[in-house]
Amino acid sequence: MSETTETYPTPGLEPPLITGNQTFHTVSDKICRIAERKVTRLWYVAISISGALTALLVVSIVYLFFTGIGIWGVNNPVGWGFAIINFVFWVGIGHAGTLISAILFLLRQRWRTSINRFAEAMTLMAVTCALIFPGIHVGRVWVVYFMFPVPNQMQVWPNFRSPLLWDVFAVGTYFLVSLLFWYTGLIPDLATMRDRAKTKIRKFVLGLFAVGWRGSNRQWKHYELAYLILAGISTPLVLSVHSVVSTDFAVSILPGWHSTIFPPYFVAGAIFSGFAMVMTLAVIVRKIFRLENFITIRHLETMNKIMLLTGMMVGYSYVIEFFMAWYSGNIYEAFTFITRATGPYAWAYWIMFCCNVIIPQIFWVRKWRRSIPVMFVASILINVGMWFERFVIVITSLANDFLPASWAYYKPTFWDISTLVGSFGLFFTLFLLFLRYIPLIAIAEVKGVLPQADPHYHKTSGTEETHAE
Amino acid sequence: MPNSGDKIYGILARFDGPQSLYHAAKKVRDAGYEKFDCHSPFPIHGMDEAMGLKRSPIGWIAGLLAILGGGGFFALQWWTSAVDYPLVISGKPYFSFQAFVPITFAGAVIGAAFAAVLGMLIINQLPRLHHPLFNSDKFNVSDDGFFVSIESDDRRFDREKVIAFLKSIGAEEVEVISQ
Numbered sequence: 001m002s003e004t005t006e007t008y009p010t011p012g013l014e015p016p017l018i019t020g021n022q023t024f025h026t027v028s029d030k031i032c033r034i035a036e037r038k039v040t041r042l043w044y045v046a047i048s049i050s051g052a053l054t055a056l057l058v059v060s061i062v063y064l065f066f067t068g069i070g071i072w073g074v075n076n077p078v079g080w081g082f083a084i085i086n087f088v089f090w091v092g093i094g095h096a097g098t099l100i101s102a103i104l105f106l107l108r109q110r111w112r113t114s115i116n117r118f119a120e121a122m123t124l125m126a127v128t129c130a131l132i133f134p135g136i137h138v139g140r141v142w143v144v145y146f147m148f149p150v151p152n153q154m155q156v157w158p159n160f161r162s163p164l165l166w167d168v169f170a171v172g173t174y175f176l177v178s179l180l181f182w183y184t185g186l187i188p189d190l191a192t193m194r195d196r197a198k199t200k201i202r203k204f205v206l207g208l209f210a211v212g213w214r215g216s217n218r219q220w221k222h223y224e225l226a227y228l229i230l231a232g233i234s235t236p237l238v239l240s241v242h243s244v245v246s247t248d249f250a251v252s253i254l255p256g257w258h259s260t261i262f263p264p265y266f267v268a269g270a271i272f273s274g275f276a277m278v279m280t281l282a283v284i285v286r287k288i289f290r291l292e293n294f295i296t297i298r299h300l301e302t303m304n305k306i307m308l309l310t311g312m313m314v315g316y317s318y319v320i321e322f323f324m325a326w327y328s329g330n331i332y333e334a335f336t337f338i339t340r341a342t343g344p345y346a347w348a349y350w351i352m353f354c355c356n357v358i359i360p361q362i363f364w365v366r367k368w369r370r371s372i373p374v375m376f377v378a379s380i381l382i383n384v385g386m387w388f389e390r391f392v393i394v395i396t397s398l399a400n401d402f403l404p405a406s407w408a409y410y411k412p413t414f415w416d417i418s419t420l421v422g423s424f425g426l427f428f429t430l431f432l433l434f435l436r437y438i439p440l441i442a443i444a445e446v447k448g449v450l451p452q453a454d455p456h457y458h459k460t461s462g463t464e465e466t467h468a469e
Numbered sequence: 470m471p472n473s474g475d476k477i478y479g480i481l482a483r484f485d486g487p488q489s490l491y492h493a494a495k496k497v498r499d500a501g502y503e504k505f506d507c508h509s510p511f512p513i514h515g516m517d518e519a520m521g522l523k524r525s526p527i528g529w530i531a532g533l534l535a536i537l538g539g540g541g542f543f544a545l546q547w548w549t550s551a552v553d554y555p556l557v558i559s560g561k562p563y564f565s566f567q568a569f570v571p572i573t574f575a576g577a578v579i580g581a582a583f584a585a586v587l588g589m590l591i592i593n594q595l596p597r598l599h600h601p602l603f604n605s606d607k608f609n610v611s612d613d614g615f616f617v618s619i620e621s622d623d624r625r626f627d628r629e630k631v632i633a634f635l636k637s638i639g640a641e642e643v644e645v646i647s648q
Contacts, residue, residue: 024510024613149545157549159558161568166575169542173575177582184586188511192611211596214603215610216618217494217520219593220512225525226589233535233581236574244571448511455491455513 017111017449020293024447028192031441034289035193039436042288047432053425060419061136069139071415078398078410083137084248085390086420088266090130090427091171091245092386094178095238095267096274097123101181102234105227111302113445114294117189118285118434119278120182125430126277127175129423134168136419163247170244174237181230184223187213188444242270249393255336256397259324261317268313272356273386275307279379281431283372285440294441297370304369307382311360314389318357332402344409345396348388355385476648478601479504479620480631481608482640487513489639490615494519496638497617504623508602508616530588531581538580543573601646618646 018027064071074081097119104112138144147168149158158165190210197203213219243263250262279300286295325337340349359381368374395410434440451457484490487509494507498521507513507520517524543566550556551563561568590596602608602618610616617640619631632643 028510028612149549156554156556159556160546160550160572161558161561161565166571169572169575173579177578180582180586184589188611192510195609195611207598208596211590212598212600213595213611214600214608215508215510217507217509217513217516218522219595220509221517221522222525222527222589222592224512225527226531226585229527229531229585230582233531233578233585237578240571240574247571444511453487453511453513455487455515455519457488 016451017114017296017298018294018446019296022293022450024450024452027446027450028196028443030291031189031294031439031443031446032193032196034435035437035439036196043432043436047429050425050428050432053422054429055422055425056418057132057422057426060415060422061132063415064136064419065141069137071413073410073412073416075408075410077401077406077408078395080394080398081410082412082416082420083133085387085394086423087130087133087137088245088390088394089273089387090126090133090423091174092242092266092270092273092390093126093277093383094123094130094174094274095242095270096278097121097126098174098178098181098234098238099271099274100278101185102231103238105231106235110449111299113442113449114296114299115278115282115303115441116445117182117185117438117442118281118440120178120185121431121434121438121440122278122281123178123274124175124182125427125434126274127171127178128430129427131171131175132423132426134171163244163251166244167248170241174241177230177234177237181227181234184227184230185442185445186438187211187223188215189439189442191215192443193439238271239267242266249397254397254401255325255330255332256321256340256393259321261320261324265314265317268310268317269356269386269389272307272310272314272360273383275303275310276379276382276386279303279307279375280383283376283379285435287372289435289440291441294446300372300375301369304363304375307379308360308363308369311356311382315357318353336397336400339400340392340396343396343400345392345399348392349396352385352388352392355381356389359385477621477628478604478646478648479618479623479626480628480635481602481605481616481618481644481646482635483607483642483644484615484617484639485641486615490617491516491519493617493635493638493640497619500634501625502619502623504620504626506618506620508608508610508614508618510611510613510615525592527585527588527592531584534584535577535581539573539577541580542576543569546572601648604647605644607642607644 022030072081072083097116100112100119101116101123104116134147135141135144138147145152146158147165187210190206191213194203194206194210197206243266246262246266249257250259252258282295282300282303286292322337322341325333340346359378362374362378363369399410400407447453482493484493490507490509491513494516497505498519505520507516509516546569547564547566550565550569555563557563608614608616617635619626619635621628628645632645635643
């Protein structure tokens with residue numbers, strides 16, 4: 001079914017979530033086959049590139065460990081460089097996955113079933129990339145265990161009043177809960193793959209991970225409630241994790257960071273950038289694996305609407321920051337924001353502003369909201385913009401602080417850039433492995449949203465005798 | 470199919486879809502069977518009521534572990550900051566509980582998440598390597614099969630009567646499952 005033939009939905013009638021007259025069997029078959037068929041050359045080419053970039057990440061980290069953080073462009077006063085920018089960027093990416101899997105689940109947004117599996121996978125991979133940076137940026141990596149409450153030879157404990165430590169716990173929790181959520185959702189689908197497996201090894205490995213699932217309703221009962229609880233506790237996580245990340249900045253006294261708008265501003269930005277990344281991946285995955293019937297134009301359009309909304313929240317925050325800088329009467333605050341827009345980093349500020357505030361406005365137009373090339377390019381630009389947002393926040397506030405004598409211009413080195421590029425390599429390597437081995441759409445959930453899955457569904461032929469209660 | 474003298478697990482009956490499974494579940498329940506189960510590729514809305522099942526206790530387990538997790542993390546922060554090695558940091562009190570809220574919350578979330586997932590697995594007696602139902606070649610529940618199983622240790626179990634009963638409520642296919 002091509003996009004052009006789809007007409008406006010009938011008013012009052014919900015258009016079908018899954019198109020192409022699927023049966024329960026065709027759903028399992030189409031999705032499982034992606035992870036069962038022989039590896040294509042395209043996949044090998046893709047993983048070679050991303051694998052090479054991952055190797056670059058490893059080399060950068062090894063060199064960093066042997067030499068120290070002097071290989072980066074960090075200086076005095078800009079003590080937080082790419083490591084923190086990348087950390088915040090990657091954590092933010094993850095938030096869309098959790099929003100899709102948790103908040104949209106609680107809101108009974110049934111369209112989420114087509115995209116939640118790979119959005120959740122994306123969360124895990126993005127948080128994996130994010131977790132690398134706090135680990136490597138500490139300078140003395142051999143005492144990295146000081147971040148955790150581990151009894152040690154000095155008998156001193158971490159400072160639990162520090163937002164930096166809250167961060168360790170918030171992001172660590174986020175990773176664990178996302179992993180549990182993702183795996184719980186996978187159990188019935190792994191059982192589907194187990195029952196289709198031909199070779200002994202596949203049967204054994206999939207059987208192990210499917211934990212002996214047999215689709216019994218006495219099990220579904222507990223499963224569904226466990227899933228609901230996971231959704232319920234992940235929902236505050238969507239809001240809390242990036243709020244805690246923002247307190248790394250907001251609790252300091254630096255102009256441009258010391259601001260109460262930071263938590264909601266960071267959360268909106270995180271969801272915004274995360275949806276942009278889901279969109280980039282969804283467009284590629286849908287095209288390569290011909291999943292147009294599962295990820296329909298309606299799914300993509302809905303995501304574009306969410307991007308439009310969160311993009312405007314981000315734009316509102318940019319404007320409010322300026323307003324507060326003026327309204328507070330604080331000269332340092334006012335100076336910081338004027339310098340952001342006109343000073344040495346104005347180029348970064350305006351890249352950020354154009355990509356995050358102006359670009360999403362194209363989604364007001366229905367035709368563009370439903371055009372694959374337009375949304376693909378826009379989603380990439382939004383991610384560029386969101387990376388620059390973190391650059392602007394981290395760098396501009398540090399580079400020009402209270403005392404002009406200590407100002408400096410921050411320039412990234414080769415190793416800064418190689419670590420950033422390498423983290424993308426790791427992200428895509430993990431994602432490609434996921435596509436290769438795991439059903440990328442939640443099979444059981446998609447079956448559950450087909451019209452014939454309703455126990456009170458009437459076949460139009462009228463041969464089935466069902467009684468609505 | 471096993472001989473009539475063998476120990477059997479129960480009877481498995483195939484139904485043609487969620488609608489007929491739903492109605493079959495009600496009839497099995499009304500006939501007084503207790504050790505029976507319905508199998509479907511996805512959870513069917515209203516099935517718990519049709520089978521007469523009680524609500525899952527997972528919520529209580531998760532709630533309890535959330536309190537324990539949050540309380541544990543809070544206690545850890547209090548003990549390390551105020552008892553074991555008190556340090557004055559930024560002039561704040563040793564027991565500055567406001568600053569302990571984010572990590573307490575993290576502890577509650579971790580407790581609830583692990584309780585929900587592990588509790589679900591334990592109550593469902595999972596993971597397990599095998600189950601008698603997998604002895605059937607036709608048990609394609611993970612694809613598009615809908616089944617009712619009645620276990621042999623049910624009080625009212627009688628092999629021939631159960632087979633006849635399942636056929637009478639619309640089973641397409643009935644199979645005896647060996648232990």
